[in-house]
Amino acid sequence: MYDLIIIGAGPAGITAAVYASRKKINTLVITKDIGGQAAWSGEVENYTGYQFISGPELVKKFEEHLKQYDILLKENEEVKLVKKIENKIFVKTDKAEYFSKALIIASGKKSRELNVPGEKEFKNKGLSYCATCDGPLFSKKIVAVIGGGNSALDAALQLMRIARKVYIINNTAHLVGDPVMQEKVLGADNVEILNNTAVYEIFGDNFVKGIKVKTEEKEDILEVEGIFIEIGLIPNSDFIKEVAKNQYREIMIDRNNQTNIAGIFACGDVTDVVDKQIIVAAGEGAKAALSAFRYLMQYKD
Amino acid sequence: MAKNVKIYSTPTCPWCIRTKQFLKENNIPFEDFDVSTNEEAAQEMIEKSGQMGVPVLDIEGEIIVGFDKERIKQALGI
Numbered sequence: 280m281y282d283l284i285i286i287g288a289g290p291a292g293i294t295a296a297v298y299a300s301r302k303k304i305n306t307l308v309i310t311k312d313i314g315g316q317a318a319w320s321g322e323v324e325n326y327t328g329y330q331f332i333s334g335p336e337l338v339k340k341f342e343e344h345l346k347q348y349d350i351l352l353k354e355n356e357e358v359k360l361v362k363k364i365e366n367k368i369f370v371k372t373d374k375a376e377y378f379s380k381a382l383i384i385a386s387g388k389k390s391r392e393l394n395v396p397g398e399k400e401f402k403n404k405g406l407s408y409c410a411t412c413d414g415p416l417f418s419k420k421i422v423a424v425i426g427g428g429n430s431a432l433d434a435a436l437q438l439m440r441i442a443r444k445v446y447i448i449n450n451t452a453h454l455v456g457d458p459v460m461q462e463k464v465l466g467a468d469n470v471e472i473l474n475n476t477a478v479y480e481i482f483g484d485n486f487v488k489g490i491k492v493k494t495e496e497k498e499d500i501l502e503v504e505g506i507f508i509e510i511g512l513i514p515n516s517d518f519i520k521e522v523a524k525n526q527y528r529e530i531m532i533d534r535n536n537q538t539n540i541a542g543i544f545a546c547g548d549v550t551d552v553v554d555k556q557i558i559v560a561a562g563e564g565a566k567a568a569l570s571a572f573r574y575l576m577q578y579k580d
Numbered sequence: 581m582a583k584n585v586k587i588y589s590t591p592t593c594p595w596c597i598r599t600k601q602f603l604k605e606n607n608i609p610f611e612d613f614d615v616s617t618n619e620e621a622a623q624e625m626i627e628k629s630g631q632m633g634v635p636v637l638d639i640e641g642e643i644i645v646g647f648d649k650e651r652i653k654q655a656l657g658i
Contacts, residue, residue: 339601355649409593412594413633441616
């Protein structure tokens with residue numbers, strides 16, 4: 280049995296692991312990947328100490344820091360279920376089962392899916408959740424960005440320089456992203472914005488050929504070769520039922536990162552902390568580890 | 581004998597950067613094709629992998645999509 284299990288190795292989980300190891304807590308880190316969303320960030324200009332660093336470089340620094348310590352790390356492993364059984368925490372993954380005295384959930388967020396026919400079939404076959412990554416493959420093609428918030432506008436801004444034409448398909452009456460970004464996309468002559476429009480099907484053969492959309496008045500078919508889904512993020516919190524969550528399924532914590540269950544702590548983007556920032560997540564990770572340390576000091580078998 | 585490793589990538593894709601970092605850390609020589617500027621390579625990548633996500637690795641004919649560390653290690657025998 281471990282003293283502490285940490286789920287996730289983004290900025291929150293890695294910082295928690297560094298703090299835990301410095302407190303000599305017997306710790307296991309279980310994660311799908313290293314870096315989480317930070318690995319996807321293009322440019323980071325607000326992490327103190329770095330005036331400018333790319334997401335992947337910052338993550339590499341985090342990873343190097345983590346590996347300085349003797350921490351057991353299970354990568355490419357996905358947590359399926361967490362339960363508190365008496366005063367122990369049971370963690371079941373796609374590969375094994377573990378027990379610990381305390382738990383820190385730092386599992387972050389993932390891209391929200393559209394849940395329409397064709398979405399799964401055409402993933403990576405014209406359909407992408409990362410314009411930064413896959414955008415350059417759509418040079419001079421017609422593409423659609425689904426969404427109307429900042430991430431959608433950010434994708435549209437990148438794509439309008441690459442693609443022949445960019446549709447922004449937004450299911451509300453107006454775009455909601457930052458006004459500065461809105462002005463830029465509104466000023467581009469190869470961007471067409473379709474408000475009050477919902478996507479209900481993605482179709483194609485081997486690759487995407489188009490999307491079916493509808494408004495209150497009519498249905499339409501748009502021929503596109505690329506689709507970028509940018510409709511926000513959802514917390515990776517489904518593997519635990521018992522902890523209290525808010526309406527967005529974020530895990531609710533107090534100011535010491537304690538959930539409503541003794542011995543279970545949470546930090547970073549999976550929690551209801553308002554500001555989702557790399558540096559905030561890292562700070563929250565430190566706090567969670569110190570709270571877990573205090574809990575373990577008083578732990579009785 | 582070093583294995584023949586090709587990577588199809590874009591300059592902006594974080595997982596491409598991570599994959600290349602990983603190869604460098606393990607002293608694996610590789611040939612890098614930038615599919616954002618090299619249309620021929622982009623077409624080749626799509627034909628080989630049947631999809632359009634980057635990075636794609638071609639390790640002696642074994643095609644790996646994404647930074648799948650375990651599969652990459654296996655294919656490289658490290």
